[in-house]
Amino acid sequence: MCGIVGYVGKSNAYDILVKGLHRLEYRGYDSAGVAMVNDSGKLNVYKTLGKVSNLENFCSDKDKSGCTGIAHTRWATHGEPSDCNAHPHFSEDGEIALVHNGTIENYKVLKDALIQNGCTFQSETDTEVLVQLIEYIRTHNDCSLLDAVREALRQVVGAYAIAVIEKNNPDTIIAARKSSPLVIGIGEGEMFLASDATPIVEYTKNVVYVKDNEIAVISRNEPLKLMNLDNEETKIDVKTLEISISQLEKGGYPHFMLKEIFEQPNTLRDCIRGRVVENGNRIIISGVQDSKEKFLNAKRIIIVACGTSWHASLIGKYLIQDMCRIPVEVEYASEFRYSSPVIDDRDVVIAVSQSGETADTLAAIQMAREAGAYVYGISNVVGSSIPRNTDSGTYIHVGPEIGVASTKAFTGQVMVLTLVALAIAELKGTMTAEQIAEIGSTLKKIPDYVAETLKLNDQIERLSLIYTYAHNFLYLGRGYSYPVAMEGALKLKEISYIHAEGYPAAEMKHGPIALIDAEMPTVIIAPNDHLYEKIVNNVQQVKARHGSVIAIVTEGDKEIRNIADHVIEVPAVPECLTPIITSIPLQLLSYYIAINKGKNVDMPRNLAKSVTVE
Numbered sequence: 001m002c003g004i005v006g007y008v009g010k011s012n013a014y015d016i017l018v019k020g021l022h023r024l025e026y027r028g029y030d031s032a033g034v035a036m037v038n039d040s041g042k043l044n045v046y047k048t049l050g051k052v053s054n055l056e057n058f059c060s061d062k063d064k065s066g067c068t069g070i071a072h073t074r075w076a077t078h079g080e081p082s083d084c085n086a087h088p089h090f091s092e093d094g095e096i097a098l099v100h101n102g103t104i105e106n107y108k109v110l111k112d113a114l115i116q117n118g119c120t121f122q123s124e125t126d127t128e129v130l131v132q133l134i135e136y137i138r139t140h141n142d143c144s145l146l147d148a149v150r151e152a153l154r155q156v157v158g159a160y161a162i163a164v165i166e167k168n169n170p171d172t173i174i175a176a177r178k179s180s181p182l183v184i185g186i187g188e189g190e191m192f193l194a195s196d197a198t199p200i201v202e203y204t205k206n207v208v209y210v211k212d213n214e215i216a217v218i219s220r221n222e223p224l225k226l227m228n229l230d231n232e233e234t235k236i237d238v239k240t241l242e243i244s245i246s247q248l249e250k251g252g253y254p255h256f257m258l259k260e261i262f263e264q265p266n267t268l269r270d271c272i273r274g275r276v277v278e279n280g281n282r283i284i285i286s287g288v289q290d291s292k293e294k295f296l297n298a299k300r301i302i303i304v305a306c307g308t309s310w311h312a313s314l315i316g317k318y319l320i321q322d323m324c325r326i327p328v329e330v331e332y333a334s335e336f337r338y339s340s341p342v343i344d345d346r347d348v349v350i351a352v353s354q355s356g357e358t359a360d361t362l363a364a365i366q367m368a369r370e371a372g373a374y375v376y377g378i379s380n381v382v383g384s385s386i387p388r389n390t391d392s393g394t395y396i397h398v399g400p401e402i403g404v405a406s407t408k409a410f411t412g413q414v415m416v417l418t419l420v421a422l423a424i425a426e427l428k429g430t431m432t433a434e435q436i437a438e439i440g441s442t443l444k445k446i447p448d449y450v451a452e453t454l455k456l457n458d459q460i461e462r463l464s465l466i467y468t469y470a471h472n473f474l475y476l477g478r479g480y481s482y483p484v485a486m487e488g489a490l491k492l493k494e495i496s497y498i499h500a501e502g503y504p505a506a507e508m509k510h511g512p513i514a515l516i517d518a519e520m521p522t523v524i525i526a527p528n529d530h531l532y533e534k535i536v537n538n539v540q541q542v543k544a545r546h547g548s549v550i551a552i553v554t555e556g557d558k559e560i561r562n563i564a565d566h567v568i569e570v571p572a573v574p575e576c577l578t579p580i581i582t583s584i585p586l587q588l589l590s591y592y593i594a595i596n597k598g599k600n601v602d603m604p605r606n607l608a609k610s611v612t613v614e
């Protein structure tokens with residue numbers, strides 16, 4: 001949700017800022033802007049509607065001098081996407097420019113007060129209030145920018161990562177965060193800031209993750225300074241980045257999404273490395289082993305997540321209930337936090353999130369911790385807020401996911417949930433050593449089975465041509481395949497803008513069956529599991545109403561191939577591991593349908609990858 005970048009050093013800031021914006025564009029892309037201050041004390045602000053490439057065209061003939069600057073790529077919350085609402089916003093006297101990721105909840109009250117004091121506003125955003133407030137405080141208190149920012153932040157309610165520069169100080173950026181991510185990169189005679197580490201990694205591996213309520217003074221010539229809102233210096237903890245540049249580029253693929261789909265054999269290998277050992281006989285998940293007592297005594301596990309991560313969590317419920325015999329509830333984090341949840345210290349809450357920054361998931365875990373629950377995080381982005389705000393947890397280690405539609409993170413989450421379930425089952429003794437070894441040995445082969453499944457690419461590309469112009473799709477599955485159906489439908493919706501519904505197959509007869517006709521394709525996930533015969537019936541029910549059926553089946557399937565219009569055959573794996581395999585053809589199907597429709601799969605309209613606002 002919005003990306004911010006900043007640079008102070010010896011090089012031209014514009015080039016670094018724009019490159020950084022391209023890396024952060026997955027966070028929002030309805031408008032973009034930059035502000036640079038040069039050594040002659042000139043502050044240039046350029047901003048425009050549309051993607052970062054529009055901004056580059058707009059700036060082509062402009063003065064881009066200056067070795068200090070800030071930049072922003074926006075996902076609109078307050079005020080429609082427009083040139084005027086784009087960031088950076090600047091103070092009325094043109095002396096201060098500011099970029100912001102987050103929402104200022106009390107902006108209306110602050111704005112009314114500033115208007116009463118004679119301030120005029122250019123935009124409809126909540127952010128402009130912040131920059132005008134900073135100017136107002138600086139002028140009326142005759143104080144430094146740092147003091148004015150600190151005082152302004154004391155008055156603000158909401159979430160923010162901000163970066164502020166001023167005309168008369170080309171050496172310094174003031175930045176701060178609360179509930180929105182902010183990373184500072186420390187180079188030789190230069191410093192960087194960004195919403196995540198991707199714009200920083202090609203310049204330095206040394207980073208500092210700014211904490212909530214911290215303000216940073218980022219200067220060309222001085223060491224980094226961090227302080228709290230009471231002006232007390234806080235500790236600087238420098239971490240080393242583990243991502244590489246090649247992980248951030250398309251590597252010959254036309255889109256990040258396709259690259260990420262095809263990376264899955266490797267990402268799953270990375271995900272299980274060191275965790276499935278002794279030929280699959282032992283599962284080592286240190287987070288679980290360190291939380292042994294909590295999992296052994298858990299009366300219930302609640303999994304909180306959003307979107308695709310919520311679908312992975314539903315699979316987690318089946319896994320944990322099957323393997324560990326602990327009751328599991330799966331909640332949308334956004335509902336959980338407002339549902340007066342009844343939680344106590346015998347509950348274990350698991351938060352699942354690719355970005356580790358989703359605002360609702362963070363709020364849900366905060367609430368769970370306050371109620372005494374033990375909180376376990378499953379995330380991808382190392383150093384993000386969820387791993388820093390949970391008692392223990394596991395990274396999925398699938399590398400940066402740039403495509404807005406989640407693919408490799410989903411299979412990584414399902415893999416980690418499988419490992420967590422097996423590790424708990426081992427602790428609790430709810431599975432025998434033989435049962436664990438049977439699943440464990442197949443887990444090691446999963447990357448190869450995924451590679452095998454990816455060979456279906458050409459078949460699925462051809463199939464996509466038949467269904468590109470359907471207006472509605474139904475996705476059906478049962479048991480472990482029900483969340484897979486929902487995830488397949490979500491993938492199609494978000495990148496092709498075709499309406500699709502994922503449903504438990506048996507529920508079809510309670511409503512959605514009314515929709516079935518020759519115009520509406522149904523995708524049925526029907527691996528050879530204990531519900532296979534039941535789902536054969538569901539396929540018959542669709543065919544009896546002249547619906548066309550695309551079925552994902554296990555290799556060698558006999559029955560469904562005779563009834564369905566198209567079958568996609570995937571390798572046979574134990575039932576609990578089918579979601580990782582059956583989700584692959586659905587990712588490819590949505591990708592090719594969206595491509596056939598000419599859609600931008602990496603940046604679908606209205607979406608942002610990291611949802612750091614409510």
Ligand code: F6R
Pocket residue numbers: 306307308309310352353354355356357358361404405406407490494609610611
């Ligand atoms: C869909 C997608 C989103 C995210 C959701 C949660 O493809 O990516 O639905 O899953 O916004 O994000 P994280 O996992 O970062 O908490």
